[in-house]
Amino acid sequence: MNNNNIILSTKNLNKKFKLGGKTVEAVKDITVSFNSSSLISIVGKSGSGKSTLLNLLGSLERADSGEINYEGKNIVKLSDKKLIDYRRKSVGFVFQFFNLIPNLTAVENVALPMEFVKFSKEERIKKAKELLNKVDIKEDRFYHTPLKLSGGQQQRVAIARALANDPKIILADEPTGNIDSETGKLIVKLLHSLTNEGKTVIIVTHDASITSLSDKTLYIHDGKIVEKNNYLGKEKVTL
Amino acid sequence: MPTISRGIKNIFRNKIRNIAVILVLALCLSLALMMINMDFSLDNITKSVKRKIGTRFDVTTNYEYIEELAKKEGEKIYDNPALFLIDESLADEISNIDSVERVSKIMYGEFKSEKLKSYEAEMIQKQGGDYVVAVEEVPFGEEGEEIDYSKMFYVMGIEDADMIHQFQEGAITLVEGNLFERTDIEQNVAFIEKNFAERNRLKLGSEFIINNEKIKVCGIYEFKKIEQPEEFGGYFGDETIYIPFKTAQRLLSRRWRGGVVADAEGKAEMLTVKVDFLDNVQKTINYINNTLSDGKIKASQEWTKYSQILYSTKSIKKISTISMISAFVAAVLIILSIMFIAVRGRAKDIGILKAVGASNINISSQFLVESISLCVLALILSSIIILVVNRPLSDFIIGQTLGRQGYGEMWFEEEIKTEKEKGAGYELETAEMGPGFVELINLKIIFTPQILILSILLTILLGIIGTLIPAYYISKLRPAEVLRFE
Numbered sequence: 001m002n003n004n005n006i007i008l009s010t011k012n013l014n015k016k017f018k019l020g021g022k023t024v025e026a027v028k029d030i031t032v033s034f035n036s037s038s039l040i041s042i043v044g045k046s047g048s049g050k051s052t053l054l055n056l057l058g059s060l061e062r063a064d065s066g067e068i069n070y071e072g073k074n075i076v077k078l079s080d081k082k083l084i085d086y087r088r089k090s091v092g093f094v095f096q097f098f099n100l101i102p103n104l105t106a107v108e109n110v111a112l113p114m115e116f117v118k119f120s121k122e123e124r125i126k127k128a129k130e131l132l133n134k135v136d137i138k139e140d141r142f143y144h145t146p147l148k149l150s151g152g153q154q155q156r157v158a159i160a161r162a163l164a165n166d167p168k169i170i171l172a173d174e175p176t177g178n179i180d181s182e183t184g185k186l187i188v189k190l191l192h193s194l195t196n197e198g199k200t201v202i203i204v205t206h207d208a209s210i211t212s213l214s215d216k217t218l219y220i221h222d223g224k225i226v227e228k229n230n231y232l233g234k235e236k237v238t239l
Numbered sequence: 240m241p242t243i244s245r246g247i248k249n250i251f252r253n254k255i256r257n258i259a260v261i262l263v264l265a266l267c268l269s270l271a272l273m274m275i276n277m278d279f280s281l282d283n284i285t286k287s288v289k290r291k292i293g294t295r296f297d298v299t300t301n302y303e304y305i306e307e308l309a310k311k312e313g314e315k316i317y318d319n320p321a322l323f324l325i326d327e328s329l330a331d332e333i334s335n336i337d338s339v340e341r342v343s344k345i346m347y348g349e350f351k352s353e354k355l356k357s358y359e360a361e362m363i364q365k366q367g368g369d370y371v372v373a374v375e376e377v378p379f380g381e382e383g384e385e386i387d388y389s390k391m392f393y394v395m396g397i398e399d400a401d402m403i404h405q406f407q408e409g410a411i412t413l414v415e416g417n418l419f420e421r422t423d424i425e426q427n428v429a430f431i432e433k434n435f436a437e438r439n440r441l442k443l444g445s446e447f448i449i450n451n452e453k454i455k456v457c458g459i460y461e462f463k464k465i466e467q468p469e470e471f472g473g474y475f476g477d478e479t480i481y482i483p484f485k486t487a488q489r490l491l492s493r494r495w496r497g498g499v500v501a502d503a504e505g506k507a508e509m510l511t512v513k514v515d516f517l518d519n520v521q522k523t524i525n526y527i528n529n530t531l532s533d534g535k536i537k538a539s540q541e542w543t544k545y546s547q548i549l550y551s552t553k554s555i556k557k558i559s560t561i562s563m564i565s566a567f568v569a570a571v572l573i574i575l576s577i578m579f580i581a582v583r584g585r586a587k588d589i590g591i592l593k594a595v596g597a598s599n600i601n602i603s604s605q606f607l608v609e610s611i612s613l614c615v616l617a618l619i620l621s622s623i624i625i626l627v628v629n630r631p632l633s634d635f636i637i638g639q640t641l642g643r644q645g646y647g648e649m650w651f652e653e654e655i656k657t658e659k660e661k662g663a664g665y666e667l668e669t670a671e672m673g674p675g676f677v678e679l680i681n682l683k684i685i686f687t688p689q690i691l692i693l694s695i696l697l698t699i700l701l702g703i704i705g706t707l708i709p710a711y712y713i714s715k716l717r718p719a720e721v722l723r724f725e
Contacts, residue, residue, distance in 0.1 A: 055719040060594060081598075088596030099591045099722055103252055104245070113595035115241045161595065173722075 007168055007200050009033035013066035015052055026052040028223040039192055039201045041211045044220035050204045051173050058091045058171045059083045088116050092162025094172035098154040100146040106157045107142045113164040131160035152183035172203040246608025260577045264617035267570035269624040274563035276690050277633055281552045294517055296524055298510040301537035324506035325536050332531055333512055338519035344484050344507040346396035348491035350449050356438050359389035394480045396487020402511045416443045416458035425485040430458030432478040450490045558636055574705035578610050582709035590718035599714050606709040611702030618698045
């Protein structure tokens with residue numbers, strides 16, 4: 001594995017939650033690295049900690065300890081302001097339930113992240129339309145609100161939004177979990193195609209079609225990575 | 240800009256709820272703004288009354304002293320006109336007080352004339368037996384003589400016209416000629432009322448007789464006419480003849496009351512004192528009462544009509560202040576509740592915004608726009624409510640307050656339904672109540688630029704307060720928590 005190719009990595013990453021008076025260790029001492037221009041799947045049972053790991057990577061959660069290094073810089077220690085900047089420019093999110101703003105049109109939803117990085121209105125709209133074209137949304141759907149779009153179309157809009165500020169990393173949390181299998185395949189194909197543009201796509205999934213396309217698959221159990229099917233072949237991790 | 244448009248768009252996400260909120264907010268805002276405006280207007284009335292009271296006060300006979308005397312010596316003492324006069328020399332003593340700028344002597348009384356035609360005489364001529372003029376014995380005629388008031392004329396002897404209340408309050412305006420100066424103090428000159436002059440064909444330079452002496456007209460004034468219904472004679476006015484103080488003293492020297500004669504030479508009916516500063520008014524009054532008075536005279540600024548109006552405005556102000564605070568607190572609670580509901584209902588949106596890189600300030604701004612927009616819409620609606628409700632509400636509050644203070648219900652509940660219906664009863668009574676009273680009853684809430692600016696600032700403040708809970712909620716919200724589930 002070429003270390004120079006690593007865009008994101010974690011070292012002894014830990015995250016605990018309090019749940020009903022009990023402390024749950026959602027992520028335990030995870031050390032892992034992600035190469036640029038690759039598709040990585042994170043697989044595990046429900047409650048295994050895979051989404052928490054994704055949220056930590058995207059700075060939607062703060063780690064209790066350990067490191068998350070993005071392009072060599074530990075983002076765990078960054079200030080709130082710098083973390084916001086990291087979310088704005090370096091990562092894009094795709095969620096299982098699309099999470100589009102219901103009263104904004106497809107174009108407005110895609111243009112939303114660009115508002116925070118000083119694009120002019122014209123630039124935002126132009127780029128949003130380009131991205132919608134890229135994810136294969138027809139023009140007659142551009143000004144539809146999410147409720148008027150199908151699940152697959154909504155997820156495409158969500159992917160276009162994730163790409164809005166041209167981030168290097170796309171974090172997708174079960175992106176095919178709420179759409180039919182045929183549409184799911186198209187979404188996976190779309191996400192996979194992004195690696196050809198230099199994006200690193202990290203997907204939390206149960207979907208075997210995604211793992212089969214992945215450059216690397218991480219299996220998580222009880223907050224720990226138990227198996228890596230990595231770039232060089234299958235690797236068992238000692239529990 | 241997108242933040243603003245998103246904030247405004249959000250208002251339409253729950254139309255029915257937000258319309259209800261705007262309506263309730265508008266009611267609260269309109270009440271608060273009307274009460275603020277009423278407060279301002281009442282302050283202006285208070286200021287105007289205080290300005291009118293100003294640095295002047297009067298020195299007169301002490302009526303409490305006379306009452307005490309009557310208890311000891313019997314009611315007969317009221318027949319002694321000398322008791323109601325004060326020594327002219329007191330004016331010089333008061334002038335020596337450092338704080339006193341001016342002392343002006345006043346002497347008033349009536350004279351009888353068969354030649355001059357009074358307003359009453361004219362009305363008798365017009366209406367015959369239907370017009371009744373009071374006829375009574377005493378106080379100013381020969382003993383036992385009946386006084387026919389249609390032949391009596393009221394005279395006021397003054398030193399300085401500008402020290403007379405009627406001038407200060409704008410009831411009198413000189414329309415022709417000149418006021419006399421202090422140097423004319425012994426001259427036989429007068430300024431007379433316009434209607435009186437026309438009725439008696441008197442012009443500038445004309446002469447008429449008061450107690451056998453010729454008086455020359457040097458000025459003609461107009462009295463602010465108060466219309467009243469025909470059955471009351473058409474208007475209420477004042478036709479006092481103003482002459483120099485010394486002239487009045489000489490012409491009215493024989494003062495009769497119940498058969499007792501008093502000589503007005505060297506006497507005055509009243510002194511009006513002007514001091515340098517408002518702060519010195521009470522000090523000077525106290526000094527005169529404690530040092531210069533032997534109990535027979537009294538310096539006082541406690542004119543009932545002024546104190547009544549000040550008391551009334553104070554009572555109404557209390558009500559308006561309480562209403563204003565309550566309405567504003569209600570508005571704050573409403574906006575806080577609704578924004579709390581809004582922010583809770585949009586947790587997912589907030590999570591999304593955070594995930595795509597919005598800062599807490601970015602997101603709070605959107606709620607700020609939403610909150611302010613709701614308040615601005617409520618302000619616009621409240622302006623319409625104010626236009627409709629303002630007058631009845633202020634009338635109600637003023638009416639209730641004055642009613643409780645014993646001013647009766649006649650103006651508000653029965654007789655005074657329209658300006659026209661106000662008529663003589665209203666105007667006479669309100670005129671009696673003194674300056675400020677008519678303004679108070681006719682209190683109009685007009686949106687001055689200051690009030691308009693204040694309304695806008697208040698609305699913005701309300702909008703900002705409405706964002707406090709969302710801002711706190713936004714800062715605490717963990718996006719990962721809300722974005723995982725449908």
